[in-house]
Amino acid sequence: MTSVKAVMGKEEDDHLPNSNFNVDFVIHYKIPKDARAEAEAGYVQLIEVLTSVGLASEVRPGGEASLLIFVKMASEKLLREQVFRARLQDWLHGVRTAGPGADLSRVLMEEPVSEAERLRLIYMAITKPKNEGGAGITPGNGPWKHVDSVFPLHDRHFNREWIKRLSTKYLLEQDDLDEIRNKFGENVALYFAFVQSYFRFLVFPAAFGFGSWLLLGQFSFLYALASCLWSVVFFEFWKKKEVDLSVQWGVRGASKIQLPRPQFQFEHETEDVVTGEPIKVYSPFKRLKTQLLQIPFTVACVIVLGGFIVMCNSLEVFINEVYDGPFKTYLPFLPTVLLVTILPVFSTILTGFAKKLTDMENYETIDAHHAAMVQKEFVLNFITSYMPLAFTAFVYIPFGHVLTPYLDFWGRVAQGLTFGQKELSVQEFRINPSRITNQMFYFTVTAQIVNFATEAVVPYVKRKVTHKVKENGIVSKAVDPGADDAPEEAGFLRKVRRETELEAYDVTTDYREMVIQFGYLSLYSVAWPLAGCSFLVNNWVELRSDAFKIAAASRRPIPWRADSIGPWLNALGFLSWLGSLTSSAIVFLCRGDADGSKGAASNIQTWGLLLTILLAEHFYLVVQIAVRFLMDKIDSPGLQREKKERFNLKKRILEENLGQNAAFRSAAPGIEMSEKLTQSALREESERAGHVSAEDM
């Protein structure tokens, strides 16, 4: 695997020490020239608060006008305290079953501390508010506006081995996922687990998609049924799988322990009815009112983005299939150029609105805020991704002939542009049945490759080039910050400076990609059944390229915990449901029209379409109920383990309370305990308590 080695910088890093000098975190501190004094005062304060929470620090010069502050726990003892405290909190909030009994503290400390747990706790110590025992450093906010970033250092040796291992095996196993969990936290590991499960499941649509492409062609009724069934099974499977994984990783319920959002504005304080802790409250009705703004927002998105996409698509149809005037060779590129240049602008503006709206919704916790934002972005992505195909499948193919007159609009525009100098030459309109296939091919193959390139290759190349440029002194103005490095640190510092330049890794982007892909499969693959095959290949690469992105093209992520893919689960369920509607409608509308033989709209009976949709949706709902029923029969190993743990725990308590013998027997004789079991224990018990309200006949 020489290429991998090359890519991971093996050659140049060989002489570097693999160790990070036991540094846990790096704080990249900017000292801008125009606010030097302020920044320096902030720096002093920073070192002070770090020290006050037991973090040792060390400073080195960073890149241009910045400092690198290396942070680590001052002592193992302090770390152990943090671990114990965090685990105790987990147990209090029900994330851990282990615990009660006289040996609570022993039990909590027994489990070894993974790298992810350690890094997460140190990060928490750095960022948590002061009144909760942290240093209260919020990068980029308030007094810490010069703190550019806080991130852990990559373990280059591990990364190299990891990428190598991933690229030489077909499937990730549980060990691989556990390894990712221990290094990058459950949040990232859950993403890999999801992609892995999705990849395995893709074998089915790839197989029956290929078969149906060979035997049944496009718009096959059978393929639509199989695809609907598959998406339901996959969705239900994943719901179980994610619970399983979270139990296995001991994070089930971790999403309940939520990080407060620093920007949250509260109306009044009250007491938590459960824990008695003071909590900050913002009226849910006020929030609901703000949330209702999502309706006009969604309408606006549909009108702006959807309208623009429909416009470009109809223009494209006009140019390709009606227009016959001048520039016929170049004009077909016009709609694409419009889409590529203007659509992102619209998207960016609308995303800005979404961000503002989410801020106004004023969520208490980071998770809720994040979920709300994801939801809105999903609406945007949904429109930009699926609208072009919707236009082709639901308007162009079935109703193309009926809608031809409307294309005259573009003719008149063209005439207007040419100042009506000559009669516009047109050709007779004919529906191009391969349009949807071409589009599907574009979205499922071309776009995926382009995406892969922009995501993994471009940043890497860009980085390499800038480095080469810097090293070769082409940009020579900047002082080399590494000039005064001690020789034994030089390699390490060079590495750290490079990491500060990288982007932060955001798993959301990767989830979005997968979910949108799932949507193509569920919504439109009936128009091009080979989509499954394309995605199967793509996702093998995707998973490795994501790993590569994490290891080499991003800063090491903060190893957050997660017990679910969160808002994406709803998106998956929605797409799976919608798929049952669109697939059936596409089959009904396009079948027989694809070869252009049938005359389209006139033949289409509305009641037939409605009946098809009605039946398809009920097929979906019935399959869902059946699959859930069957899945419930299969006991999940994770939940089983949890139940067993709880049961054994209680048995142990019973032992402690009533003596070994009683507890041992209590578990044995069926649901009810044997006569003898508690009698001895009870005898003492009742003798101690004496008779209560004895009443004789």
Added chain:
Amino acid sequence: MTSVKAVMGKEEDDHLPNSNFNVDFVIHYKIPKDARAEAEAGYVQLIEVLTSVGLASEVRPGGEASLLIFVKMASEKLLREQVFRARLQDWLHGVRTAGPGADLSRVLMEEPVSEAERLRLIYMAITKPKNEGGAGITPGNGPWKHVDSVFPLHDRHFNREWIKRLSTKYLLEQDDLDEIRNKFGENVALYFAFVQSYFRFLVFPAAFGFGSWLLLGQFSFLYALASCLWSVVFFEFWKKKEVDLSVQWGVRGASKIQLPRPQFQFEHETEDVVTGEPIKVYSPFKRLKTQLLQIPFTVACVIVLGGFIVMCNSLEVFINEVYDGPFKTYLPFLPTVLLVTILPVFSTILTGFAKKLTDMENYETIDAHHAAMVQKEFVLNFITSYMPLAFTAFVYIPFGHVLTPYLDFWGRVAQGLTFGQKELSVQEFRINPSRITNQMFYFTVTAQIVNFATEAVVPYVKRKVTHKVKENGIVSKAVDPGADDAPEEAGFLRKVRRETELEAYDVTTDYREMVIQFGYLSLYSVAWPLAGCSFLVNNWVELRSDAFKIAAASRRPIPWRADSIGPWLNALGFLSWLGSLTSSAIVFLCRGDADGSKGAASNIQTWGLLLTILLAEHFYLVVQIAVRFLMDKIDSPGLQREKKERFNLKKRILEENLGQNAAFRSAAPGIEMSEKLTQSALREESERAGHVSAEDM
């Protein structure tokens, strides 16, 4: 309330002692003349096993050829043992939160023992298998075939007061429900809670039903929407309410502790993965195969019952609206007579099949068996209850004109019967738009009154009459079993003998009645919006008549526990969903046809119908999601209490482990604990443990 007093037999019972002589249970033991020796041997054995499990017994002569065996716990100590053991088991299975810590046994005994709990435990002691510490008496089965019944004795004084209280107040409050729970167990109390909640909720459909009857008339679109919304809200409300109640009564999860079904046939034994207990297994795939037989069973039910109902209904239409021949005065009664006489026969045969099918499905537990049986009976009830209205709403009114020719079938039959002697005189067919109103009136008013009569009044009158007959010596052959009674026991024994003659109370019948009623409201009330008013009045009476049935017309029920209305919840959800479809379809089909002005079928466009249904169903689904979302925001007091209990429990454990101070603070400073909190505790902790793998920079 003299009538109530009369009904409760105040006059004749005034001279009876209210006490039951501390008797807990009565075993009614038959000694048939033809198997006297066998029965007597069985009796000796019965007394032996009762004694062996610590139950004291006393025998008196029963009615004709039978014995009354009075059973009570031999000592309070034994009862306390049973209570402790049962509560320990509850705790082990997670039904109780209270428990762990050094004072497990104290905590378990603290809660006072309610009458229901005591009776349930004694009943369990009588009926549980011997290897689980019970006497293993299974009434009517195997060696205990002469055991006619095992039941607790009514508390007449309480019953009298209870009925009096109920009939003088409009609404049951929580105290009333708690009282029912303490006397008759959670199973019965949950039924009353359900009827009570349903009754309160009925105010809405009664109000907007009345309003819509006044202002909008039949088949109102608005009423259909309101009704759909209402049924969703009620369903979701009840799901929360029942969880709440079960937490409040400490039975949440009690349905998980299941009673094994004695008839269950197992294939092999294995070990429970959670508890390590041996469990008996029957292949779920084999069961699934048997369960698939439900499909042909349902089809058969639809064909037999549905066909017969449609036949009778069309015959009725023919006789009333087409036929004009001889016997015109008497013939209209023919279909009703047919329905009343033949339908119950079919129902009984099919119920027999359902019973056999359920037995074949071979369930492990009594609950699962019961739920499966309820499900099948629901299918039968569904068809017999809703089919006549479905015929009128979906066939007669919209398509009556189209279907007239088919009514000729009856004409030909009639001619055949009269041997074609003369031409059959017919009148012109006209759709009778009030048919559905009449039917709805019948099902929602007449049938409810008839039902009330057969359920509460008839058994009471019957019993009174037989008693009078017996007392007046009209049936004088039987020897008076009370002739030799000791004078101080005479009254008591007369009371007990009367109770042995009563039916056992089955809450299933009452649930069925309510659920079927809910179905009328959800499915068809759009055809007669006053249904809600009728049901509101009916249910006020129903609840009291059910109480009366329990108190005076049935044996006292075994106070079983329950944490849900179980299979009826699914039935409610199904009816609520189906209601959205039928209501919208009825509005679309019958609106404007009701007055006979429009020409029916020809005007009806299939696509319009389908679109209406599609929209209505999605309205239902969206409302469901919205209501669930909103209901989730409202924290249920029961769940909150449970959470609080768990949290406090853990805090107590923490106290015991780390000292009062630490635990107190642990709960205070937000989600995370204060710096100081665990430091002191931890210091000791880590000093004890020493440094682990300390690694310095």
